[in-house]
Amino acid sequence: MPQHTLVAYVEDKPGVLNRVASLFRRRAFNIESLTVGHTEQAGVSRMTIVVDTDEQGARRAEANLYKLVNVLRVQNVTDTPAVVRDLALIKVSADASQRAQVMQLVDVFRARIVDVANESLIVEITGTEDKLEGLIEVLRPFGIIEMVRTGLVSMARGQLNGHGTGPLKAKSAARVDEVSAVAMSV
Amino acid sequence: MKKTGAQLVWECLVREGVDTIFGYPGGAILPTYDAMLDYPIHHVLVRHEQGATHMADGYARASGRVGVAIATSGPGATNMVTGIATAMMDSSPIVCITGQVGSKLIGSDAFQETDVTGVTLPITKHNYLVTRAEDIARTFREAFYIAASGRPGPVLIDITKDAQQAACEFDWESAAPRLPGYRPDLRPLPAEYQKALDLIANAKRPLILAGHGIMLSGAMKVVQEFAEKTNTLVAMTLLGLGGFPASHPLNLGMMGMHGEAWVNNAIQEADLLLAFGMRFDDRVTGNLKTYALHAKKIHIEIDPTEINKTVKVDVPLVGDLREVLDELMPHTPTLDHADWVNHIADMKGDSAVRDIQNLPDNGHLYAAHVISDLWRITEGKAIVVTDVGQHQMWEAQYYKHDAPRSLITSGGLGTMGFALPAAIGAKFARPDDEVWVIAGDGGFQMTMAELATIAQENIKVNVAIINNAFLGMVRQWQEFFYERRYAATPLLGPDFVKLTEAFGLKGMRVTRRSEVEPAVTEARSHPGTVVLDFRVEQEDTVFPMVPAGADLNAMIRRPKPALDVMAETGADGEWEIAR
Numbered sequence: 176m177p178q179h180t181l182v183a184y185v186e187d188k189p190g191v192l193n194r195v196a197s198l199f200r201r202r203a204f205n206i207e208s209l210t211v212g213h214t215e216q217a218g219v220s221r222m223t224i225v226v227d228t229d230e231q232g233a234r235r236a237e238a239n240l241y242k243l244v245n246v247l248r249v250q251n252v253t254d255t256p257a258v259v260r261d262l263a264l265i266k267v268s269a270d271a272s273q274r275a276q277v278m279q280l281v282d283v284f285r286a287r288i289v290d291v292a293n294e295s296l297i298v299e300i301t302g303t304e305d306k307l308e309g310l311i312e313v314l315r316p317f318g319i320i321e322m323v324r325t326g327l328v329s330m331a332r333g334q335l336n337g338h339g340t341g342p343l344k345a346k347s348a349a350r351v352d353e354v355s356a357v358a359m360s361v
Numbered sequence: 362m363k364k365t366g367a368q369l370v371w372e373c374l375v376r377e378g379v380d381t382i383f384g385y386p387g388g389a390i391l392p393t394y395d396a397m398l399d400y401p402i403h404h405v406l407v408r409h410e411q412g413a414t415h416m417a418d419g420y421a422r423a424s425g426r427v428g429v430a431i432a433t434s435g436p437g438a439t440n441m442v443t444g445i446a447t448a449m450m451d452s453s454p455i456v457c458i459t460g461q462v463g464s465k466l467i468g469s470d471a472f473q474e475t476d477v478t479g480v481t482l483p484i485t486k487h488n489y490l491v492t493r494a495e496d497i498a499r500t501f502r503e504a505f506y507i508a509a510s511g512r513p514g515p516v517l518i519d520i521t522k523d524a525q526q527a528a529c530e531f532d533w534e535s536a537a538p539r540l541p542g543y544r545p546d547l548r549p550l551p552a553e554y555q556k557a558l559d560l561i562a563n564a565k566r567p568l569i570l571a572g573h574g575i576m577l578s579g580a581m582k583v584v585q586e587f588a589e590k591t592n593t594l595v596a597m598t599l600l601g602l603g604g605f606p607a608s609h610p611l612n613l614g615m616m617g618m619h620g621e622a623w624v625n626n627a628i629q630e631a632d633l634l635l636a637f638g639m640r641f642d643d644r645v646t647g648n649l650k651t652y653a654l655h656a657k658k659i660h661i662e663i664d665p666t667e668i669n670k671t672v673k674v675d676v677p678l679v680g681d682l683r684e685v686l687d688e689l690m691p692h693t694p695t696l697d698h699a700d701w702v703n704h705i706a707d708m709k710g711d712s713a714v715r716d717i718q719n720l721p722d723n724g725h726l727y728a729a730h731v732i733s734d735l736w737r738i739t740e741g742k743a744i745v746v747t748d749v750g751q752h753q754m755w756e757a758q759y760y761k762h763d764a765p766r767s768l769i770t771s772g773g774l775g776t777m778g779f780a781l782p783a784a785i786g787a788k789f790a791r792p793d794d795e796v797w798v799i800a801g802d803g804g805f806q807m808t809m810a811e812l813a814t815i816a817q818e819n820i821k822v823n824v825a826i827i828n829n830a831f832l833g834m835v836r837q838w839q840e841f842f843y844e845r846r847y848a849a850t851p852l853l854g855p856d857f858v859k860l861t862e863a864f865g866l867k868g869m870r871v872t873r874r875s876e877v878e879p880a881v882t883e884a885r886s887h888p889g890t891v892v893l894d895f896r897v898e899q900e901d902t903v904f905p906m907v908p909a910g911a912d913l914n915a916m917i918r919r920p921k922p923a924l925d926v927m928a929e930t931g932a933d934g935e936w937e938i939a940r
Contacts, residue, residue: 348541
């Protein structure tokens with residue numbers, strides 16, 4: 176199943192994350208990752224949601240998100256030139272004899288060692304999913320003790336939004352004709 | 362001037378134009394009940410909170426205004442769940458108010474605490490947890506606005522006890538809704554109109570599929586104008602009945618699982634479907650893979666998530682049905698589809714032969730007869746509130762609704778027990794109208810305690826129990842699909858006449874067709890509520906029937922050859938699948 180990345184601006188109110196998550200569960204979408212955080216605008220949060228679905232499914236998800244009262248704006252950035260980042264902390268098993276080898280690999284991936292203990296290291300890496308997967312693959316033989324990932328965050332490049340019509344401002348809710356356009360394209 | 366949160370609740374309700382509220386008191390909502398006595402709103406004490414939500418729903422459907430129900434925390438609120446889900450599925454505007462434990466106690470599993478906003482999240486259009494008196498006014502204004510606008514639906518407001526008790530300044534004017542993300546006013550893109558007009562102008566076999574949206578947007582007049590101008594036949598969904606007059610020559614009747622054969626065949630033969638405020642529910646489409654394959658589809662619908670949800674459409678016009686049709690009408694050509702109209706009229710002949718109404722009286726009492734007689738005697742002018750099951754489908758087939766909001770029924774959720782409380786709500790909304798409940802003996806027993814509410818409120822809501830001592834629709838499925846193994850469908854009911862009398866109301870029993878008219882006439886002239894126990898044929902069947910998931914034109918029909926047998930013995934004979 177292909178993945179689609181949606182960015183949703185939502186009012187920062189209690190229960191909004193629950194409403195969004197519940198919507199995806201209710202309509203039987205599988206969420207690959209979901210991240211939430213503040214934006215440049217007070218009272219507005221930004222969610223990046225990666226869902227396993229086809230194009231039609233992504234549009235239905237977008238239309239359903241707009242139906243939530245607390246959702247201000249939705250953008251499907253799957254095909255938009257965008258900066259996409261994931262962050263991982265990886266605890267790797269490595270004693271003194273293996274440490275140099277691990278550090279070399281970490282350098283190649285432009286990752287960082289953020290903690291060193293006698294028998295292990297913690298590696299921090301930021302980048303695209305592919306880059307993270309690459310590092311994880313080469314570290315696996317040493318023994319990955321523990322790993323945590325943030326999930327994707329995404330931001331369109333330059334002055335483009337998902338429809339290529341202008342900058343995306345969190346503070347303004349989508350205009351009626353923009354939402355209507357989403358509805359027609361479903 | 363400072364007021365308590367409890368007083369604010371009533372101040373808001375009065376300003377929203379609420380005259381009647383349906384509810385049941387309890388600990389966490391007590392401050393609000395205490396304040397109630399000082400305000401000019403009539404409170405109807407129900408016997409179960411599910412009844413309160415159905416009453417609010419019935420009130421809303423009969424009037425178009427927002428219905429209001431109120432209950433306490435915990436069990437009071439959870440009892441409302443079925444009624445809220447019913448309103449959600451049928452786009453009925455209601456506001457439910459629930460008390461909640463004090464804000465300091467939330468999350469502690471306090472007495473009668475339930476996460477009500479969590480429980481109702483997927484079955485409300487929106488919901489609120491209010492923990493401060495200062496938030497009450499804006500919340501109520503938003504709730505009423507959301508419930509009634511766009512695609513209507515239920516909104517729940519959960520108010521903690523301390524928010525009801527605290528005092529704050531009340532300023533209605535400055536508490537205007539702040540809903541930047543809420544868009545009830547979507548409209549089609551201009552280019553879509555032209556595509557629709559082209560399809561309309563070129564269609565040879567067009568058909569309007571008329572849904573609940575006609576009532577909700579008040580589009581009755583313009584739909585009729587459109588149908589007449591374009592000479593287009595109109596097929597109705599269950600919830601659409603009444604939105605286009607049954608007596609109009611272009612009205613075909615109900616489509617779908619228990620729609621008439623000619624309607625479903627017309628849909629399968631059509632080359633253009635104009636879906637007006639309906640959502641292609643599985644009960645109206647049957648098998649999607651074979652549904653209306655020859656037809657282009659224009660979908661006028663206010664909820665964008667309904668577009669292409671089940672049936673892929675060619676032209677979506679997202680917006681309010683009345684506004685969209687008002688926009689289309691001046692550009693719509695005057696058309697004539699006489700060949701197609703006549704072709705469909707020919708198809709009706711075969712069905713008329715099979716219609717139970719055309720059989721001689723064999724002494725047995727059939728539900729279809731009861732409902733047809735009721736329609737005739739009330740001149741089709743009553744508000745009929747049905748429950749769910751066989752009687753509901755017979756009502757849809759044999760009570761001809763000419764007026765909008767004259768049939769109130771649970772379509773989407775199919776909630777048994779809906780009829781009696783919903784009828785009480787309808788009576789409060791339109792006290793001068795004649796209100797009839799048509800319910801099966803199964804569904805009636807689910808909420809019959811509301812007879813006590815009727816007695817206490819001294820209102821007149823006549824009840825026709827279609828009593829076959831079976832859970833009839835399930836029995837019918839068992840007959841067709843489970844080799845007549847009647848698991849848990851034979852039903853022993855109480856003596857409904859005595860039961861009614863125990864509530865201080867009048868009850869009558871009817872066992873023969875000749876008794877139907879006198880009984881109905883007496884019930885109508887009696888000053889109070891009358892419950893009529895119609896002892897009908899036990900193993901009667903709703904025909905035609907499209908089995909769930911089957912092709913829309915693969916209907917189980919009442920077989921012609923068996924008609925004679927039936928007239929003599931009352932037995933149905935063997936059914937057949939006819940295409």
